Amino acid sequence: MAGPSLVEVAAAVLIRPDDSFLLACRPDGKPYAGYWEFPGGKIETGESPLQALARELDEELGITVRQATPWLTRTFSYPHATVRLRFYRVTDWHGELTPRERQQFAWQTAENITVSPLLPANTPILRSLALPSIYAVTRTVETDIEASLLSIGQTLGNGVKLLQIRQKAMSHDQLEHFSRTALQLARSYQATVLINENIPLAQTLQADGVHLTAAQLRSLHSRPAVNWCGASCHNEQELQRAERLGVDFVTLSPVQPTLSHPGAAALGWKEFAALIRDYPLPVYALGGLLPADLETAREYGAHGIAMMRSI
Structure with a gap:
């Protein structure tokens, strides 16, 4: 029997000058609804990871990416699929954050996470965010x-x-x-x-x-x-x-x-x-x-x- 398919995902770590970062809550109707994650989504055929990231942030949060740099790539297996998450550090964007999917979002710091539960694939990223530059x-x-x-x-x-x-x-x-x-x-x-x-x-x-x-x-x-x-x-x-x-x-x-x-x-x-x-x-x-x-x-x-x- 074939194993779960590999899904390519682009994920954004939006970082403000005070080093706080954005987590979003998955809305009703999506798998793992109610779990918190870094915003992003599936890379579609013909898209580069950066193009997918820009599209997803526009669709989910109504912002335009101005500055994004590649960071970590991590693979995680869920029961339904294996995902390869390509994380980008996003440090500059245009527009006001808007919950276009009626999702909640919260600014957090690595030392003080106040939301839960976290999507399992995102948990290891928090420790990496605690490291200074x-x-x-x-x-x-x-x-x-x-x-x-x-x-x-x-x-x-x-x-x-x-x-x-x-x-x-x-x-x-x-x-x-x-x-x-x-x-x-x-x-x-x-x-x-x-x-x-x-x-x-x-x-x-x-x-x-x-x-x-x-x-x-x-x-x-x-x-x-x-x-x-x-x-x-x-x-x-x-x-x-x-x-x-x-x-x-x-x-x-x-x-x-x-x-x-x-x-x-x-x-x-x-x-x-x-x-x-x-x-x-x-x-x-x-x-x-x-x-x-x-x-x-x-x-x-x-x-x-x-x-x-x-x-």
């Missing part, structure tokens, strides 16, 4: 540790909410002291801190998570027992391994030439986009990037950018 990575301390901690404090004070402690040259005792102090700093700014590679240290210090190296991706058979888990990827095989391991997000590098790896071949934006096309996890572009590159990264499908020297 900038991922700061500490530079290897070459001089004064205290000066480096001061720099971290300044970075957090500038609004960075996601930090990776990456200090390959430190001894265990130095790294523990450095990480403990950085964690205290981060908590005063309500920022999330991941420790590079050292899973036992992340667990001992009760850090927010760990960032896995590519070598760890190849050797681990299960996701570490931490709240947040990121991973470093450089090619398609590592991206697939990270997905199978169940990490929360990845970095993909190097996008541009970097000072830290002067001989490494850069991916460039086109290859970056090709590698993450239809990928289900948030991807941070990494390597030779500046804050001004954020919008370019999103246009090519990135969740955001990770930076070391440019923070």
Whole structure:
């Protein structure tokens, strides 16, 4: 017997400047009536996902899309069909939201979801929306540790909410002291801190998570027992391994030439986009990037950018 057919769907994550996003309630007469979801609908024959997205938002909400960038692609199996949802971040539109299907809608934040029940296929997206657009990575301390901690404090004070402690040259005792102090700093700014590679240290210090190296991706058979888990990827095989391991997000590098790896071949934006096309996890572009590159990264499908020297 043939399995459920694959239905291609375009879904919109409408995001306001305060990072709140729109959820809509499925109206009576539709499957899963009363469930909340990201607006969108089936991609018709001959349509691109972006064309379908624009049509659905006009039909459902009466708005015209001005700015939409590809984000995540996730597949979910319902009893009646398997759906492949292509999520777009929609950050600019024209017109007032109008419930053309007499549906309810509500602006929500990842930290405070007030509506329920959620359509099952949309639930994993909420965790991804909690990730900020900038991922700061500490530079290897070459001089004064205290000066480096001061720099971290300044970075957090500038609004960075996601930090990776990456200090390959430190001894265990130095790294523990450095990480403990950085964690205290981060908590005063309500920022999330991941420790590079050292899973036992992340667990001992009760850090927010760990960032896995590519070598760890190849050797681990299960996701570490931490709240947040990121991973470093450089090619398609590592991206697939990270997905199978169940990490929360990845970095993909190097996008541009970097000072830290002067001989490494850069991916460039086109290859970056090709590698993450239809990928289900948030991807941070990494390597030779500046804050001004954020919008370019999103246009090519990135969740955001990770930076070391440019923070």
